[in-house]
Amino acid sequence: MKRVIGILGSSNPSGNTAALLRTCMHYLDGRMIDLSSYNLTGWDYHHQNADDPFREVASQLVKADIIIFATPVYWYSMSSQMKIFFDRLSDLISSHPKMEGNKGIGRSLAGKQAWLVATGADQQLPLGFEVPFEKTSEYFDINYHGVFYKSVQESQSYTPEEDRALRHFLSSIQEYLPTQT
Numbered sequence: 001m002k003r004v005i006g007i008l009g010s011s012n013p014s015g016n017t018a019a020l021l022r023t024c025m026h027y028l029d030g031r032m033i034d035l036s037s038y039n040l041t042g043w044d045y046h047h048q049n050a051d052d053p054f055r056e057v058a059s060q061l062v063k064a065d066i067i068i069f070a071t072p073v074y075w076y077s078m079s080s081q082m083k084i085f086f087d088r089l090s091d092l093i094s095s096h097p098k099m100e101g102n103k104g105i106g107r108s109l110a111g112k113q114a115w116l117v118a119t120g121a122d123q124q125l126p127l128g129f130e131v132p133f134e135k136t137s138e139y140f141d142i143n144y145h146g147v148f149y150k151s152v153q154e155s156q157s158y159t160p161e162e163d164r165a166l167r168h169f170l171s172s173i174q175e176y177l178p179t180q181t
């Protein structure tokens, strides 16, 4: 069983964010899921979308110890795929009869570890970009640790400094993985 799960929210399955997340998953021996391939629909107060694949995606989180969210910066914010996924996390705290069973999924997220990876054209992440990741993690009692950001402004390839920073980021995640026997 993979202990690390990477959640890709990008409009490009072969783009910059996917490439970064793939590198992370390779290093950490994790499994990547692409939100775009699930066609999740937005938050619905009447839960008419209760049978879409959100529950399937959420239950994959339960199996992992470490969650890595991956999003490009689209208009100073997370991608729409990631935002829909975050909005749908509300399904895990809803008392509606159609959401039966989801609360267990929500509760079982507690104690997991989470990080964020992001790519964008600008040199730095927009101010406050991490807030939803940090606060939503806190809400579900997930320990959020921080972000690795790759600016693709100059080039999509990694400078030696970026490469070092990424390795450092990944090895700090690896410390949370129990050593395999």
Ligand SMILES: Cc1cc2nc3c(=O)[nH]c(=O)nc-3n(C[C@H](O)[C@H](O)[C@H](O)COP(=O)(O)O)c2cc1C
Residues within 6 Å of the ligand: 010, 011, 012, 014, 015, 016, 017, 018, 071, 072, 073, 074, 075, 076, 077, 119, 120, 121, 122, 123, 152
């Ligand atoms: C719709 C759209 C909006 C974007 N908005 C921003 C932005 O606000 N800030 C930024 O730094 N880059 C922005 N970019 C550039 C992307 O973040 C960058 O190219 C990123 O690496 C794309 O990742 P992807 O290949 O996973 O889509 C935007 C790109 C697109 C397509």
